[in-house]
Amino acid sequence: MNIKPLGGRILVEPVKEGEVKKGGIIIPDAAREKPQEGLVVALGTGKLNENGETVAFNVKEGDRVLMPKYGGTEVKYDDKEYQIMREEDLLAIIG
Amino acid sequence: MNIKPLGGRILVEPVKEGEVKKGGIIIPDAAREKPQEGLVVALGTGKLNENGETVAFNVKEGDRVLMPKYGGTEVKYDDKEYQIMREEDLLAIIG
Amino acid sequence: MNIKPLGGRILVEPVKEGEVKKGGIIIPDAAREKPQEGLVVALGTGKLNENGETVAFNVKEGDRVLMPKYGGTEVKYDDKEYQIMREEDLLAIIG
Amino acid sequence: MNIKPLGGRILVEPVKEGEVKKGGIIIPDAAREKPQEGLVVALGTGKLNENGETVAFNVKEGDRVLMPKYGGTEVKYDDKEYQIMREEDLLAIIG
Amino acid sequence: MNIKPLGGRILVEPVKEGEVKKGGIIIPDAAREKPQEGLVVALGTGKLNENGETVAFNVKEGDRVLMPKYGGTEVKYDDKEYQIMREEDLLAIIG
Amino acid sequence: MNIKPLGGRILVEPVKEGEVKKGGIIIPDAAREKPQEGLVVALGTGKLNENGETVAFNVKEGDRVLMPKYGGTEVKYDDKEYQIMREEDLLAIIG
Amino acid sequence: MNIKPLGGRILVEPVKEGEVKKGGIIIPDAAREKPQEGLVVALGTGKLNENGETVAFNVKEGDRVLMPKYGGTEVKYDDKEYQIMREEDLLAIIG
Numbered sequence: 001m002n003i004k005p006l007g008g009r010i011l012v013e014p015v016k017e018g019e020v021k022k023g024g025i026i027i028p029d030a031a032r033e034k035p036q037e038g039l040v041v042a043l044g045t046g047k048l049n050e051n052g053e054t055v056a057f058n059v060k061e062g063d064r065v066l067m068p069k070y071g072g073t074e075v076k077y078d079d080k081e082y083q084i085m086r087e088e089d090l091l092a093i094i095g
Numbered sequence: 096m097n098i099k100p101l102g103g104r105i106l107v108e109p110v111k112e113g114e115v116k117k118g119g120i121i122i123p124d125a126a127r128e129k130p131q132e133g134l135v136v137a138l139g140t141g142k143l144n145e146n147g148e149t150v151a152f153n154v155k156e157g158d159r160v161l162m163p164k165y166g167g168t169e170v171k172y173d174d175k176e177y178q179i180m181r182e183e184d185l186l187a188i189i190g
Numbered sequence: 191m192n193i194k195p196l197g198g199r200i201l202v203e204p205v206k207e208g209e210v211k212k213g214g215i216i217i218p219d220a221a222r223e224k225p226q227e228g229l230v231v232a233l234g235t236g237k238l239n240e241n242g243e244t245v246a247f248n249v250k251e252g253d254r255v256l257m258p259k260y261g262g263t264e265v266k267y268d269d270k271e272y273q274i275m276r277e278e279d280l281l282a283i284i285g
Numbered sequence: 286m287n288i289k290p291l292g293g294r295i296l297v298e299p300v301k302e303g304e305v306k307k308g309g310i311i312i313p314d315a316a317r318e319k320p321q322e323g324l325v326v327a328l329g330t331g332k333l334n335e336n337g338e339t340v341a342f343n344v345k346e347g348d349r350v351l352m353p354k355y356g357g358t359e360v361k362y363d364d365k366e367y368q369i370m371r372e373e374d375l376l377a378i379i380g
Numbered sequence: 381m382n383i384k385p386l387g388g389r390i391l392v393e394p395v396k397e398g399e400v401k402k403g404g405i406i407i408p409d410a411a412r413e414k415p416q417e418g419l420v421v422a423l424g425t426g427k428l429n430e431n432g433e434t435v436a437f438n439v440k441e442g443d444r445v446l447m448p449k450y451g452g453t454e455v456k457y458d459d460k461e462y463q464i465m466r467e468e469d470l471l472a473i474i475g
Numbered sequence: 476m477n478i479k480p481l482g483g484r485i486l487v488e489p490v491k492e493g494e495v496k497k498g499g500i501i502i503p504d505a506a507r508e509k510p511q512e513g514l515v516v517a518l519g520t521g522k523l524n525e526n527g528e529t530v531a532f533n534v535k536e537g538d539r540v541l542m543p544k545y546g547g548t549e550v551k552y553d554d555k556e557y558q559i560m561r562e563e564d565l566l567a568i569i570g
Numbered sequence: 571m572n573i574k575p576l577g578g579r580i581l582v583e584p585v586k587e588g589e590v591k592k593g594g595i596i597i598p599d600a601a602r603e604k605p606q607e608g609l610v611v612a613l614g615t616g617k618l619n620e621n622g623e624t625v626a627f628n629v630k631e632g633d634r635v636l637m638p639k640y641g642g643t644e645v646k647y648d649d650k651e652y653q654i655m656r657e658e659d660l661l662a663i664i665g
Contacts, residue, residue, distance in 0.1 A: 003541070004568045006533050011567070035168055035179075045533045045568075049147035052524035058101050058140045066098070066170065066179075073510055073566055075541065084510075084541075084566050091168055091179050092106070093099045093140075130263055130274075144242035153196055153235045161193070161265065161274075186263055186274050187201070188194045188235075225358055225369075239337035248291055248330045256288070256360065256369075281358055281369050282296070283289045283330075320453055320464075334432035343386055343425045351383070351455065351464075376453055376464050377391070378384045378425075415643055415654075429622035438576050438615045446573070446645065446654075471643055471654050472581070473574045473615075478636070479663045481628050486662070520628045520663075527619035548605055548661055550636065559605075559636075559661050 003077060005084055008047035010059065012038035012067060012083045012090075035091055036069045038083065047087060057087055066092040098172060100179055103142035105154065107133035107162060107178045107185075130186055131164045133178065142182060152182055161187040193267060195274055198237035200249065202228035202257060202273045202280075225281055226259045228273065237277060247277055256282040288362060290369055293332035295344065297323035297352060297368045297375075320376055321354045323368065332372060342372055351377040383457060385464055388427035390439065392418035392447055392463045392470075415471055416449045418463065427467060437467055446472040478552060480559055483522035485534065487513035487542060487558045487565075510566055511544045513558065522562060532562055541567040573647060575654055578617035580629065582608035582637055582653045582660075605661055606639045608653065617657060627657055636662040 005011050015037040040063045046054045059065060072085030100106050110132040135158045141149045154160060167180030195201050205227040230253045239245045249255060262275030290296050300322040325348045334340045344350060357370030385391050395417040420443040426434045439445060452465030480486050490512040515538045521529045534540060547560030575581050585607040610633045616624045629635060642655025 002570055006540075006565050006567055007563060009566065035170055048524075049143075051147065052526065052528070052530060053147070055147060065101075068168070073543070075510055075566075088102060090101050091104065091170075092101055095097055095099075130265055144238075146242065148242070150242060160196075163263070183197060185196050186199065186265075187196055190192055225360055239333075241337065243337070245337060255291075258358070278292060280291050281294065281360075282291055285287055320455055334428075336432065338432070340432060350386075353453070373387060375386050376389065376455075377386055380382055415645055429618075431622065433622070435622060445576075448643070468577060470576050471579065471645075472576055475572055477665055481635075481660050481662055482658060484661065523619075527621065527623070527625060548638070550605055550661075 003042060003075070003082070003084075005042055005044040007044050008057075008086050008088065009044040009084050010040055010057070010087050010090075011042040012065065012072070012085065013041050013080065014038045014067075014083060015064070035066045037094065038065055038067050039063070040065055041082065044087070059087060059090065059093060064094045065090050066094055098137060098170070098177070098179075100137055100139040102139050103152075103181050103183065104139040104179050105135055105152070105182050105185075106137040107160065107167070107180065108136050108175065109133045109162075109178060110159070130161045132189065133160055133162050134158070135160055136177065139182070154182060154185065154188060159189045160185050161189055193232060193265070193272070193274075195232055195234040197234050198247075198276050198278065199234040199274050200230055200247070200277050200280075201232040202255065202262070202275065203231050203270065204228045204257075204273060205254070225256045227284065228255055228257050229253070230255055231272065234277070249277060249280065249283060254284045255280050256284055288327060288360070288367070288369075290327055290329040292329050293342075293371050293373065294329040294369050295325055295342070295372050295375075296327040297350065297357070297370065298326050299323045299352075299366065299368060300349070320351045322379065323350055323352050324348070325350055326367065329372070344372060344375065344378060349379045350375050351379055383422060383455070383462070383464075385422055385424040387424050388437075388466050388468065389424040389464050390420055390437070390467050390470075391422040392445065392452070392465065393421050394418045394447075394461065394463060395444070415446045417474065418445055418447050419443070420445055421462065424467070439467060439470065439473060444474045445470050446474055478517060478550070478557070478559075480517055480519040482519050483532075483561050483563065484519040484559050485515055485532070485562050485565075486517040487540065487547070487560065488516050488555065489513045489542075489558060490539070510541045512569065513540055513542050514538070515540055516557065519562070534562060534565065534568060539569045540565050541569055573612060573645070573652070573654075575612055575614040577614050578627075578656050578658065579614040579654050580610055580627070580657050580660070581612040582635065582642070582655065583611050583650065584608045584637075584653060585634070605636045607664065608635055608637050609633070610635055611652065614657070629657060629660065629663060634664045635660050636664055 003011055040059050040061055043057050049055045067090050071089040072083035075082050098106055135154050135156055138152050144150045162185050166184040167178035170177050230249050230251055233247050236244045257280050261279040262273035265272050288296055325344050325346055328342050331339045352375050356374040357368035360367050383391055420439050420441055423437050429435045447470050451469040452463035455462050478486055515534050515536055518532050524530045542565050546564040547558035550557050573581055610629050610631055613627050619625045637660050641659040642653035645652050
């Protein structure tokens with residue numbers, strides 16, 4: 001993977017609906033903000049706290065995460081679609 | 096339960112109206128913001144204060160809480176519905 | 191009382207108009223934001239300052255307070271109505 | 286006086302127009318935000334700075350002040366009208 | 381002068397157009413925000429920095445200043461018009 | 476290059492679509508916020524953290540970056556078009 | 571020059587279009603926010619960081635700068651037009 005997110009951002013590959021595992025997250029129709037499953041494929045160059053100190057990410061490459069559907073920026077690379085978003089916008093780790 | 100909320104978020108399972116205990120919270124019709132009862136089913140990976148230090152959650156798994164109805168993100172897992180929200184948005188512990 | 195407000199929140203039982211003592215607060219008709227009398231019935235789990243340190247509440251259970259009418263969340267419990275609101279939104283102690 | 290404002294709030298009794306002293310403040314018609322004269326009748330329980338430390342009020346009981354007309358909350362007590370507002374919203378001390 | 385501005389506020393007497401010195405500031409018609417000349421007639425009770433420490437004012441009584449026309453509150457006293465505004469809203473010292 | 480961005484800003488030369496390398500980022504049509512590839516041609520005079528201390532930039536001259544299409548200010552110099560934007564608005568380094 | 575900008579402000583004399591040097595910045599028609607060339611003619615009384623400490627300006631008198639066209643306040647003095655704006659709103663030094 002040759003996309004390196006900057007700062008506290010991460011790169012996530014959304015899981016296509018047909019590929020969602022049984023027992024996985026299904027978003028109810030009435031949800032006002034639709035979360036979406038994805039795989040973490042790259043962490044940013046460094047996440048900083050309020051004091052400008054580097055802090056550890058809470059997710060790691062390969063984690064299956066729940067993310068807000070419209071919280072990031074869509075990019076397409078080698079015909080695959082990704083989302084770049086800040087780690088603090090992720091909702092949960094699934095697994 | 097295999098959904099681990101990130102950061103200061105928690106996972107809450109809303110209590111269905113038919114299951115609300117006698118003497119429980121009933122939301123008046125005229126309420127502008129409707130709170131809702133729920134059960135805490137999972138705490139986040141860690142709640143941080145302004146200085147980036149980890150602080151304890153005020154609720155624990157199993158707590159019956161009062162939460163704003165539209166303050167979180169709805170997720171559905173194994174046919175159960177949950178809310179993921181930040182702990183500071185919870186209103187009160189009941190019980 | 192088995193509702194424990196979270197964080198810096200408090201639980202207040204509004205005083206019904208017929209019960210307002212003589213010489214009590216009467217809200218003028220032209221008021222843009224109508225304050226309302228109430229009794230403090232429960233304090234939150236802990237109020238924090240900007241540095242995340244616990245600080246004392248300025249009100250205590252039993253205090254008669256003046257609160258903004260629409261500054262909190264209405265809850266009903268055992269047929270009584272309450273307001274849950276942050277202590278810093280209370281206007282004054284009366285009495 | 287048995288109204289104790291909370292935190293950095295103060296209680297002010299507006300001076301009625303007929304009672305404004307000669308040479309007092311007169312608000313020009315074209316003013317976009319109309320200030321109003323008042324008397325400080327009670328200080329709050331304590332004013333805090335950004336670090337949560339108590340700091341002195343700049344006004345004291347009895348001060349004649351200039352306040353924004355719509356910056357506070359109107360309350361009526363024993364047939365007198367008052368304004369409760371934060372001290373930092375007061376404009377000036379007169380006299 | 382018996383108007384004492386509070387906190388970091390200052391009292392300014394606008395210079396009437398007919399009194400603007402030759403070579404003074406003339407506001408172009410197309411200006412989106414019209415600045416106005418004025419004389420500083422009183423400084424506030426004390427200007428605080430982010431840490432709540434008192435810091436010196438950058439202007440002194442008698443300074444001729446350039447101020448935004450609608451950045452303050454108009455007051456009239458003994459038939460003279462003034463503006464009360466925060467010092468950080470002043471644009472420049474002229475002279 | 477004789478344009479020196481100020482503070483934490485950088486100067487980026489957008490990569491024209493015809494010049495995007497094979498396997499490069501292609502922005503999907505449905506993207507709400509369209510990112511764009513560019514080359515970093517100049518770093519700012521210095522990037523500061525919350526405490527006013529200079530911190531290193533995460534990108535360097537020559538880096539191929541992914542940037543939000545409308546996050547900066549367009550400038551034209553010697554018939555070339557550039558974007559000046561804050562480094563924290565860049566999304567990722569590519570390569 | 572007898573206009574002394576206050577605080578972190580600077581005084582800039584916009585360069586008229588006919589005087590822009592060859593090879594200078596030309597603003598593309600489609601630019602959403604049009605930057606403009608100017609000459610720094612006066613620095614403010616002092617620029618402060620978040621902690622209220624004085625910090626050096628990044629520009630000096632005589633610098634040719636790129637500034638947002640509508641980021642400051644227009645003033646006219648001795649028939650010359652100037653812009654007063656905060657230094658952090660300047661985009662770049664040219665030359």
